[in-house]
Amino acid sequence: MTEHEDAVTHVQFGNSPDIWIDQHATGYAQEVADYLDELSAETRKPDEKPLLDSFNNHVEKVVTAFDHSKIKHRGDSLLFSDIYAAAEDATTAMDEVLQRAHIELLMALLAAEVELRGPLRLSRTQHMRLADTYEKLGRHLLAAERTGQRVKSFLPGHAAMAFLRASGLHALNEDIDAQDRCGLALARARRAATYPAWRRGAGWASDLLCGYGYRPFQLLGWIAAQLLVFTVALWLATPIPITTSLHMCLINFLNPLGLGDLEEVGRVGRPLLILEAYAGIVSTSVFFALLVRRWFRL
Numbered sequence: 001m002t003e004h005e006d007a008v009t010h011v012q013f014g015n016s017p018d019i020w021i022d023q024h025a026t027g028y029a030q031e032v033a034d035y036l037d038e039l040s041a042e043t044r045k046p047d048e049k050p051l052l053d054s055f056n057n058h059v060e061k062v063v064t065a066f067d068h069s070k071i072k073h074r075g076d077s078l079l080f081s082d083i084y085a086a087a088e089d090a091t092t093a094m095d096e097v098l099q100r101a102h103i104e105l106l107m108a109l110l111a112a113e114v115e116l117r118g119p120l121r122l123s124r125t126q127h128m129r130l131a132d133t134y135e136k137l138g139r140h141l142l143a144a145e146r147t148g149q150r151v152k153s154f155l156p157g158h159a160a161m162a163f164l165r166a167s168g169l170h171a172l173n174e175d176i177d178a179q180d181r182c183g184l185a186l187a188r189a190r191r192a193a194t195y196p197a198w199r200r201g202a203g204w205a206s207d208l209l210c211g212y213g214y215r216p217f218q219l220l221g222w223i224a225a226q227l228l229v230f231t232v233a234l235w236l237a238t239p240i241p242i243t244t245s246l247h248m249c250l251i252n253f254l255n256p257l258g259l260g261d262l263e264e265v266g267r268v269g270r271p272l273l274i275l276e277a278y279a280g281i282v283s284t285s286v287f288f289a290l291l292v293r294r295w296f297r298l
Contacts, residue, residue, distance in 0.1 A: 048157030
């Protein structure tokens with residue numbers, strides 16, 4: 001680019017930043033469309049890293065041309081609030097304008113990055129509003145897209161980036177609950193962006209058991225299920241009544257029974273109680289570790 005073109009670019013952006021963001025977002029949306037078409041045709045493996053590198057290049061070009069001396073904030077409102085509102089409206093678009101909805105979403109994501117990385121200092125209120133914007137964009141980028149009769153996920157890697165930014169901004173505002181909410185959404189977005197799909201197994205298990213550690217009380221349900229399973233199994237495998245089985249399992253789960261307590265359960269019941277004791281140690285240890293982390297933010 002020549003010095004003259006550079007100067008023209010700078011002046012044009014300084015006068016109307018929305019136009020430059022729109023131009024870069026439109027160009028980037030075409031890259032995204034080509035990527036999704038290749039995925040549909042199965043000529044490319046899912047990998048958003050090259051796209052995200054290109055996205056960062058677009059953001060840097062806009063930030064570099066940012067002439068903040070000609071930009072005026074309206075109180076604590078966000079600089080590109082109109083762009084964010086347009087993206088929110090576009091998510092309700094019908095199929096015939098779905099492509100434009102994607103452009104609006106990517107345009108809003110690009111604008112949010114420019115606003116976050118730009119030279120203008122944001123206030124606490126603006127941090128909060130920008131974090132909410134990132135959260136909404138992340139949810140929309142994870143939403144299912146229907147193409148014909150096929151439903152596929154839309155840019156989970158981009159959604160993960162949006163949730164990461166939102167979590168960081170909530171941390172600046174010391175909003176712990178919002179930070180945890182975004183942390184959980186971030187973990188789920190990263191799981192959706194993981195390929196091949198079989199590598200998501202550990203993530204699914206962690207999400208089901210304790211919400212990736214952000215919802216430790218989910219473990220109480222699994223602990224109750226373990227107690228029920230071992231109680232029924234001990235009752236069916238031994239001659240002792242169901243009430244005795246429940247009593248033994250409740251005690252053994254937290255404090256393993258001694259040899260003298262195992263005489264009436266027989267050879268089948270002993271391995272069950274040993275297995276239950278190990279399950280109890282692991283489950284309760286994980287539960288209290290997550291609970292302490294949540295309460296004291298370790």
